Amino acid sequence: MTQKGLPLIFSAPSGTGKTTLREKLKQELPDIEFSVSHTTRPPRANEKDGVDYYFISKEAFLNMIDCDEFLEWAQIHDHYYGTSRTTTEKILEMGKDLILELDVQGVESLRALKYQGVYIFILPPSMQELEKRLTGRGTESGEQVKKRLRVGEQEISKSHLYDYRVTNTNIDETVDTILAIIRAEKNRVDRYHTDCPEIRKLIESEPS
Amino acid sequence: MTQKGLPLIFSAPSGTGKTTLREKLKQELPDIEFSVSHTTRPPRANEKDGVDYYFISKEAFLNMIDCDEFLEWAQIHDHYYGTSRTTTEKILEMGKDLILELDVQGVESLRALKYQGVYIFILPPSMQELEKRLTGRGTESGEQVKKRLRVGEQEISKSHLYDYRVTNTNIDETVDTILAIIRAEKNRVDRYHTDCPEIRKLIESEPS
Numbered sequence: 235m236t237q238k239g240l241p242l243i244f245s246a247p248s249g250t251g252k253t254t255l256r257e258k259l260k261q262e263l264p265d266i267e268f269s270v271s272h273t274t275r276p277p278r279a280n281e282k283d284g285v286d287y288y289f290i291s292k293e294a295f296l297n298m299i300d301c302d303e304f305l306e307w308a309q310i311h312d313h314y315y316g317t318s319r320t321t322t323e324k325i326l327e328m329g330k331d332l333i334l335e336l337d338v339q340g341v342e343s344l345r346a347l348k349y350q351g352v353y354i355f356i357l358p359p360s361m362q363e364l365e366k367r368l369t370g371r372g373t374e375s376g377e378q379v380k381k382r383l384r385v386g387e388q389e390i391s392k393s394h395l396y397d398y399r400v401t402n403t404n405i406d407e408t409v410d411t412i413l414a415i416i417r418a419e420k421n422r423v424d425r426y427h428t429d430c431p432e433i434r435k436l437i438e439s440e441p442s
Numbered sequence: 443m444t445q446k447g448l449p450l451i452f453s454a455p456s457g458t459g460k461t462t463l464r465e466k467l468k469q470e471l472p473d474i475e476f477s478v479s480h481t482t483r484p485p486r487a488n489e490k491d492g493v494d495y496y497f498i499s500k501e502a503f504l505n506m507i508d509c510d511e512f513l514e515w516a517q518i519h520d521h522y523y524g525t526s527r528t529t530t531e532k533i534l535e536m537g538k539d540l541i542l543e544l545d546v547q548g549v550e551s552l553r554a555l556k557y558q559g560v561y562i563f564i565l566p567p568s569m570q571e572l573e574k575r576l577t578g579r580g581t582e583s584g585e586q587v588k589k590r591l592r593v594g595e596q597e598i599s600k601s602h603l604y605d606y607r608v609t610n611t612n613i614d615e616t617v618d619t620i621l622a623i624i625r626a627e628k629n630r631v632d633r634y635h636t637d638c639p640e641i642r643k644l645i646e647s648e649p650s
Contacts, residue, residue, distance in 0.1 A: 355631075360638040390644040398626070399634040399645075411629055418606070418626035421619055423563075426607040430568040436598040437607075 236329035237427050239267075240419060241322070241351035243334045243396075245341055247386030249368040250356045251402045252335065258409045259333065263416075267325045269334040272298065275313035288318075306336070306343035315340075331416070338389045345395055352419050354412065355396040359403045361387070444537035445635050447475075448627060449530070449559035451542045451604075453549055455594030457576040458564045459610045460543065466617045467541065471624075475533045477542040480506065483521035496526075514544070514551035523548075539624070546597045553603055560627050562620065563604040567611040569595070 246252040259266065272288045274295050283289045290298075295314045298304060307316030317334060325332045334351075336344070341353060358364035364386055368379045393399050398415055402408045419425065428434055454460040467474065480496045482503050491497050498506075503522045506512060515524030525542060533540045542559075544552070549561060566572035572594055576587045601607050606623055610616045627633065636642055 357636070357641060361640045387644055390641060391647045393645060394631060396631055398629045399631050400629050401636060411625060414622035414625035415629065417619060417622035421606045421608050421623065423602060423604055423607050428565070428609060432569045433565060433598060436595055437601060439599045 239326040239330040239332055241332050243351050243353045245336055245338055246356035247389045248382045249364050250358050254405055266331045269332055271315055271317055273315045306340045308339045338392045341395055353396040354398045355393040357401045359401055447534040447538040447540055449540050451559050451561045453544055453546055454564035455597045456590045457572050458566050462613055474539045477540055479523055479525055481523045514548045516547045546600045549603050561604040562606045563601040565609045567609055
C-alpha cells in the first residue's frame with residue numbers, strides 16, 4: 235500500500251518572498267507537487283493557465299461550488315478562488331506530497347474542516363523590510379503598497395492558526411528550515427511508517 | 443530576555459545505537475547540554491561520575507526524593523535512577539537546549555506531569571537487526587540478549603507516547619533527522635521567537 239502524501243499548506247503576506255521560495259522548493263523537491271487553484275480573475279501578463287491557476291469562467295466556478303468540488307473557496311473582491319478537492323486528493327493518494335499556497339481565509343476554512351496537514355506561515359523579518367520589498371517591486375503605487383502592508387499585518391496577527399512560523403530573512407535558510415520541517419513531520423509519531431512487519435505489529439498493539 | 447532552551451527527551455531500546463547517536467549529536471551540536479542522571483547503581487568499568495551518571499548512595503537518593511528534587515525517578519530492580527529538577531531547569535533557563543535520555547517509564551512520568559518538551563523514540567530497523575546488534579556486542583549471554591529483546595518490544599509498543607519515531611538504520615541519516623526535528627521544533631508556532639518588536643506585537647494581538 236502506498237503511504238499517502240503529506241499536504242503542506244503555506245501562507246505568506248505579499249512581499250514575503252513567496253515566489254522565490256516556490257522556485258527554490260521546486261528545485262530542492264523535484265518530486266513534490268504544487269496545487270494549482272481555480273480562479274475567475276483574468277490572468278496577468280506572465281501567468282499561464284494550468285500552471286499559475288486554472289482560469290475559468292464565473293459560471294463554471296459556481297457550478298463547481300454546487301457540486302461541492304472545492305476543498306476551500308473564497309470570493310475576494312469580484313473574483314472567486316478555490317482549491318479542487320479531487321485534484322488534491324488524487325495527488326495525495328498517489329503518495330505524493332503536495333504544497334498548497336493559500337491565503338489566511340483559505341487556511342481558516344481548512345482548519346474549520348479539521349483538514350490534516352502541515353501549516354506553515356512565512357513572515358518577513360520586519361514590517362519595514364516588507365515595505366521595502368513591496369516598494370522595490372516598483373509595480374505598485376504608494377497607496378497599493380500601504381494597503382498590502384495593512385493586509386500583511388492582519389495576516390501576521392492570524393499566524394497562530396498555523397503549526398509553524400518561519401521568518402524569511404535569508405531565502406536559503408528559509409528553504410533549509412522548510413526541508414527540516416518536512417523531514418521532521420514525516421517522522422511524527424502519527425505518520426510514522428515502517429516496512430518491517432514485526433515492528434509495525436508492536437506499534438499497532440499500542441492503546442489508541 | 444533569553445529564550446528558554448528546548449528539552450529533547452530521547453528513548454531507545456538497548457542495542458538501537460543510543461551511545462553512537464549521543465556521540466554524533468555531541469559533535470554536531472556542541473552547544474547542547476546532556477542531562478546527567480543520578481543513580482544508586484555502581485559504575486561500570488568505563489563509566490565516569492558526573493559524566494555518565496552522578497553515582498550517589500541510596501541514602502542520598504532517598505533524601506533527594508524527600509526534597510522533591512527529582513523531575514522523574516524510578517526504582518529498577520535494586521537501583522534508583524532520577525533526573526534532577528534544579529540541574530535541568532538551570533540549563534534551560536540559560537537558554538541552552540538539553541538532551542534527556544530516559545527510559546519509557548521516565549517518559550510516562552514526564553507525560554503525566556505534562557512536561558513540555560520534544561519526545562523522540564529511536565527504533566531499530568527490525569527486531570532481527572536489534573538481536574544481531576545485541577549479540578554482536580559479545581558482552582551478554584543469550585539469556586540476557588533475549589531479555590533485552592523482550593524489554594525492547596515492550597518499549598516499542600509504548601512509542602506512541604512520543605512526538606517522533608525515528609528508525610536508526612543509518613546513523614548519519616538518523617542524526618540528520620534529529621537535527622531536522624530540532625530545527626523544525628524551534629519554528630513551532632508556540633515557540634516562535636522574533637527580535638522584531640513590531641511583528642511581536644502583531645503576533646501577541648492574536649486571540650489566545
